[in-house]
Amino acid sequence: MLITIPSQSTQDLHEQIPSTRLVFIDPKVENYPSLVTGVLPNTSVVILDADQDGIEQISQVLATHQEINSLHIVSHGKSGAIQLGNGWLTRSQLQNYVSQLESWKSRLTGDADILLYGCDVAKGEEGIAFVEQLSQLTGANVAASNNLTGNIEAGGNWNLEVTTGLIKSSLAFPKAVLDRYTTVLAEYKVTNTQDDNSLESLRKAIEQANATIEADTIVFDGNLFTNPQTIKLQSELFISEDLTITGTGKTSLIISGDANDNGNNDLGDTRVFFVSKGNVKLENLTVSGGYAQGGNGGNGISGGGGAAGLGGGLLINDGSVTLKNVTFDGNQAIGGIGGIGGKGGGYGGGGGGSGGNGGNSDGNGGSGGSGGNFGNNGVGGSGGVTAPGGGFGGGGGGGSVSGGGGGYGGGGGGGKDSYGYGGGGGGGNFGGGGGNGSGDIFSGNGGGGGGGAGLGxxxxxxxGSLTLDNATFSNNTALSGTGENPGQGKGGAIFILNQLTNSNGNDQGMPASLPKVISLTATFSTNNALDAENSTFTNGIGENQDNNDVFGTISAPPNTAPSLTGNATLAEIAEDTVNPNGSTITSLFDGNFSDVDPDSSLSGIAVVGNTSDASAQGRWQYSIDGDNWNDIGTVADEIALALSANTKLRFLPVANYNGTPDSLSVHALDNTYSGGFTENNPVTIDTTENGNSTSISADTATISTSISAVNDAPTDLELSANTVNDEAAANTVIGTFNSTDPDQNDIFAYSLVSGIDDTDNNAFTIDGNTLKISRSQTFPKRAIANKIISKLKSVSSSAISYLVYR
Incomplete structure (x- = not known):
């Protein structure tokens, strides 16, 4: 997209004015619209297409301009590289663009400047070499930064410290615009293993990414994170915006929740990641030692229920999360302890127990202890006469008569009642139920709170959603919290919420929609859920699972329709071929089938177009066995002929036809297609609904062929007259030849051929298509009418046939 800014407003593309300043902006730059609208007057701005090659796009635009004196490239950068279009341009890759970069010279002025705004582009030897080589190839003076470019508060500046010549051009943006820009033009790089919020630490990078509007990427220094390196966290990492965290490998980068560094899952450890919202991708790393314990219930005459412990390695509150090439090893979720005060290690606090009242028979329950929360939801229920149930993840409060239901946290314990009979304990769902109170008319004891559940x-x-793409889960555990009644441990590796309401009637914190989990490839081993009930499915895919690895439903990925990336060509055959061999559909589309789904393949085609003229050109045919052939006949989108990939196709031309017959139009069918294929009887399908998640490609391709011309022998040869007068003068015309031939527009040549009965050939000559006598002579008894002109040669096109004219 090309935008020209003649003043402070953007003009229509068709009203562009000449400009000597060009700005190219990569769309991955955060909040780039604020830069577009803020450029200096008389500046042309081009937003690169993120799906196309950046250098080729710039070259195409430059081809339409002359006398450019400054070219500005705004993109993310790193040492010796800039991010352009669909990839990174590095120093080594400059050699792949020599011709394009050298072509820039003819579009730039002799003293033109190229300004690179990306962070760290000129940093170090690699960066300096990149800048120098770009200058040599383009003939321009180049300026770039050797540190962060962008907002000062984010650690950047707008100075381009490294130059290859005298830079006369100013930046393309006024100072006021740059001052308002809130980020830096870099992917965030982690260069240390500290967890102290220092510059270039993982925690700081996530904090910076959370502060931006656009999607961000965090990478790790390949020099440091080559051998196994561990980042030990003191608290969980909180993600609230679109973010990709790309490690250096599952064995090279370990992010651990083992805060106390004792190798055990215990108090003092922390959950590793909490995703509040956003599109988040974690790749090429290991998450280990994460620990989430629900808050413990408060003490009292009747104890509060323990809260649920949720997701030791990763808790997804909402958002779309992808785990690619990630291992989760040795993480744990454990429920809080019912009725015992203590430190809450996970989100969702335990409801407090009721307060003591000195044993009076009419004592009321006191307020529940403070419950933790799940985000801003899921607080534990307060204690009361009849205590409420805890919200999502929270334990139920202990009550003076009956405890609150726990839901996922433990149920609150029941208190003594005023008549000396024990009050009822709160029920649990995955959390343990509270104990009933007991007592006599003088005094009584409240029941203890139930243990919280450990989930995931x-x-x-x-x-939200979760996609597993080569994700590995090993040695993870889900354990119950202890209490009057223990909670449950579900989903040793993954727990997927499967209900929208809480069993205790308190739906605070419950989501509006259930999550969706998809597994492309996932591996599970030696995970443990304390209360697992059945076996694990392959790749974790299955509905309503309850096993050591998964609780809930994991689906196979929805199918993505295939595509045909090119047309197919059936090998040329010669005119008048009566039994061509044909080719299989598999071989015809070899290399021209594409599908993003793992293990996808071409199962066949649906023929939707066949416009060849059966009488003038011939017929397209198919064969299941290669021996018996059938005409494809009439097809359309609604009645497409379904042919398997092993089916053969051919074109059978009519006699004497050569050229290019009308091609077939076809859709691809992938291996999720289940509608059957043509065998003994034709199978037709409706292809009007295609693309998206169907098994039918949205696009169509053609299958074409050609019929090569073959010279056909002339079928007849005539001489217009065959007598000549005796003693006629030399060169007297006897007659003219005429040939009949199936091939149109052929040119014929005639000659007398040596052989049998050629003794008088020297008496004749052929001039073009005219037969003459070569000399005047007196003929013997044999008249010319009976003369045999043997083996008169007729030359048609480039082939020769021999005919006998008598």
Whole structure:
């Protein structure tokens, strides 16, 4: 997209004015619209297409301009590289663009400047070499930064410290615009293993990314994170915006929740990641030692229920999360302890127990202890006469008569009642139920709170989506909290919320929609859920699972329709071929089938177009066995002929036809297609609904062929007259030849051929298509009418046939 800014407003593309300043902006730059609208007057701005090659796009635009004196490239950068279009341009890749970059010279002025705004582009030897080589190839003076470019508060500046010549051009943006820009033009790089919020630490990078509007990427220094390196966290990492965290490998980067560094899952450890919202991708790393314990219930005459421990390695509150090439190892979720005060290690606090009242028979329950929360939801229920149930993840409060239901946290314990009979304990769902109170008319004892549930040793997802792409889960555990009645441990690796309401009637914190989890490839081993009930499915895919690895439903990825990336060509055959061999559909589309789905393949085609003229050109045919052939006949989108990939196709031309017959139009069918294929009887399908998640490609391709011309022998040869007068003068015309031939527009040549009965050939000559006598002579008894002109040669096109004219 090309935008020209003649003043402070953007003009229509068709009203562009000449400009000597060009600005190219990569769309991955955060909040780039603020830069577009803020450029200096008389500046042309081009937003690169993120799906196309950046250098080629710039070259195409430059081809339409002359006398450019400054070219500005605004993009993310790193040492010796800039991010352009669909990839990174590095120093080594400059050699792949020599011709394009050298062509820039003819579009730039002799003293033109190229300004690179990306962070760290000229940093170090690699960066300096990149800048120098770009200058040599383009003939321009180049300026770039050797540190962060962008907002001062984010650690950047707008100085381009490294130059290859005298830079006369100013920046393309006024100072006021640059001052308002809130980020830096870099992907965030982690260069240390500290967890102290220092510059270039992982925690600081996430904090910076959370502060931007656009999607961000965090990478790790390849020099440091080559051998196994561990970042030990003191608290969980909180993500609230679109973010990709790309590690250096599952064995090279370990992010650990083992805060006390004792190798055990215990108090003092922390959950590793909490995703509040956003599109988040974690790749090429290991998450280990994460620990989430629900808050413990408060003490009292009747104890509060323990809260649920949710997702030791990763808790997804909302958002879309992808785990690619990630291992979760040795993480744990454990429920809080019912009726015992203590430190809450996970989100969702335990409801407090009721307060003591000195044993009076009419004592009321005191306020519940403070419950933790799940985000801003899921508080534990307060204690009361009849205590409320805890919200999502919270334990139920202990009550003076009956405890609150726990839901996912433990139920609150029941208190003594005023008549000396024990009050009822709160029920639990996955959390343990509270104990009933007991007592006599003078005094009584309240019941203890139930233990909280441990849900999702590695991952807990409340709502949103989760995609597993080569994700590995090992040695993760989900354990119950102890209490009057213990909670449950579910989903040793992954717990997927499966209900929208809480069993205790308190739906605070419950989501509006259930999460969706998809597994492309996932591996599970030696995970443990204390209360697992069945076996694990392959790749974790299955509905309503309750096993050591997964609680909930994991689906196979929705199908993505295939595509045909090119047309197919059936090998040329010669005119008048009566039984061509044909080719299989598989071989015709070899290399021209594409599908993003793993293990996808071409199962066949649906023929939707066949316009060849059966009488003038011939017929397209198919064969199941290669021996018996059938005409494809009439097809359309609604009645497409379904042919398997092993089916053969051919074109059978009519006699004497050569050229290019009308081609077939076809859709691809992938291996999720289940509608059957043509065998003994034709199978037709409706292809009007295609693309998206169907098994039918949205696009169509053609299958074409050609029929090569073959010279056909002339079928007849005539001489217009065959007598000549005796003693006629030399060169007297006897007659003219005429040939009949199936091939149109052929040119014929005639000659007398040596052989049998050629003794008088020297008496004749052929001039073009005219037969003459070569000399005047007196003929013997044999008249010319009976003369045999043997083997008169007729030459048609480039082939020769021999005919006998008598």
């Amino acid at each position: 040793g590695a991952v807990f997802i409340r709502t």
